Amino acid sequence: MKILENFPLKDITTMHLDVRCKYFAEYSTVEGLRELLDTQQYRQNRSLHIGGGSNLVFTRDFDGMLLHSRIHYISQIGTNADTVTLEVGAGVTWDDFVKYCIEHEFYGAENLSGIPGEVGASAVQNIGSYGAEVCNIINRVNCIDISTGQVCHFSNDECQYAYRDSIFKHQPAQRYIVTSVEYVLSLKPQFTLTYGPLKSLADKPGLSMRDVRETIISVRNSKLPDPSQTGSVGSFFKNPAIPSQQFAELAATYTTIPHYPAANGLVKVPAGWLIENAGLKGHCIGGAYVYPKQCLVIANNGNATPSDVVALYKHITQVVNDKFGIELHPEANII
Numbered sequence: 001m002k003i004l005e006n007f008p009l010k011d012i013t014t015m016h017l018d019v020r021c022k023y024f025a026e027y028s029t030v031e032g033l034r035e036l037l038d039t040q041q042y043r044q045n046r047s048l049h050i051g052g053g054s055n056l057v058f059t060r061d062f063d064g065m066l067l068h069s070r071i072h073y074i075s076q077i078g079t080n081a082d083t084v085t086l087e088v089g090a091g092v093t094w095d096d097f098v099k100y101c102i103e104h105e106f107y108g109a110e111n112l113s114g115i116p117g118e119v120g121a122s123a124v125q126n127i128g129s130y131g132a133e134v135c136n137i138i139n140r141v142n143c144i145d146i147s148t149g150q151v152c153h154f155s156n157d158e159c160q161y162a163y164r165d166s167i168f169k170h171q172p173a174q175r176y177i178v179t180s181v182e183y184v185l186s187l188k189p190q191f192t193l194t195y196g197p198l199k200s201l202a203d204k205p206g207l208s209m210r211d212v213r214e215t216i217i218s219v220r221n222s223k224l225p226d227p228s229q230t231g232s233v234g235s236f237f238k239n240p241a242i243p244s245q246q247f248a249e250l251a252a253t254y255t256t257i258p259h260y261p262a263a264n265g266l267v268k269v270p271a272g273w274l275i276e277n278a279g280l281k282g283h284c285i286g287g288a289y290v291y292p293k294q295c296l297v298i299a300n301n302g303n304a305t306p307s308d309v310v311a312l313y314k315h316i317t318q319v320v321n322d323k324f325g326i327e328l329h330p331e332a333n334i335i
């Protein structure tokens with residue numbers, strides 16, 4: 001077990017900001033995690049468990065301990081005529097898992113192709129894209145409860161999944177650390193092609209998951225920055241859901257505003273559209289800028305400081321609120 005001190009976070013977070021943490025430690029087994037939870041460095045400091053660092057914005061140095069899982073395995077733990085159940089270590093790269101499913105002809109993860117991050121975070125964040133959400137394929141989430149050190153399990157229902165939300169985001173001091181996630185995939189071809197650019201695939205003879213993946217990766221590449229080239233956390237904001245009366249007033253002025261039905265009779269509008277139509281496309285503060293091809297992304301030109309990102313995020317929130325009377329909330333976890 002190695003605990004690194006004054007560890008730089010630039011290369012382990014996709015926003016690539018120049019910040020450090022007091023301690024950084026990785027583990028590759030549940031036992032290794034338990035040992036870390038027993039160290040002085042862990043007990044005497046605040047802590048945060050990170051995944052692929054693709055949804056985290058550190059606004060200053062982190063004066064505590066960061067933990068990161070290297071639990072890497074994919075096991076088939078059950079199967080029947082229609083489905084297979086896989087248990088996957090929390091440290092597996094999400095997109096490696098998607099590729100594994102496609103190679104083995106397991107259906108259900110392909111619409112989530114290309115999402116950065118790791119399996120553990122997929123279950124916390126309820127990642128979603130192109131008409132799918134990971135909660136549709138999660139069977140059970142296995143955790144360590146740090147208040148007792150014991151293993152515990154959450155069924156899909158117990159996870160209380162909603163849009164980019166789960167019970168794990170509402171626990172004080174990150175009570176549960178995800179160690180593995182169980183997914184149920186279909187053995188029979190089953191596609192979700194409701195999202196605009198996927199609709200045209202419905203008529204393709206012999207449609208395969210690879211076709212779906214390729215379409216999604218090409219849409220992603222055309223809209224989102226390449227994480228290896230440009231720092232960002234993907235969507236910085238959640239798409240807000242507003243009352244239908246407020247939407248009707250907005251739509252009377254902005255007749256082309258995209259919208260989708262949301263829970264409780266609310267109407268969801270894309271944050272990217274609001275930011276673009278508030279005149280903020282490409283707007284920059286220092287090295288942080290609104291990504292012109294998808295305005296809900298804040299990108300780093302290589303020189304952004306944490307305060308540039310915070311100033312831009314606050315500016316966007318203010319301008320969108322002034323123009324549309326809608327408050328944006330970050331999707332990214334701002335520390």
Ligand code: EPU
Pocket residue numbers: 128129130131195223224233234235237238239258270271272273274276292293294295296331
């Ligand atoms: N739009 C604009 N201007 C923009 C961005 C979007 O007018 O700058 C419009 C688009 O033309 C479209 C609508 O807004 O009519 C929706 O855009 P898009 O299909 O790109 O999806 P989104 O709602 O902006 C969400 C997710 C993405 C996910 C895509 C595709 C959130 C916060 N974001 O974006 O997730 O890839 O749908 O399913 O829900 C991520 O979480 O990091 C992420 C990228």
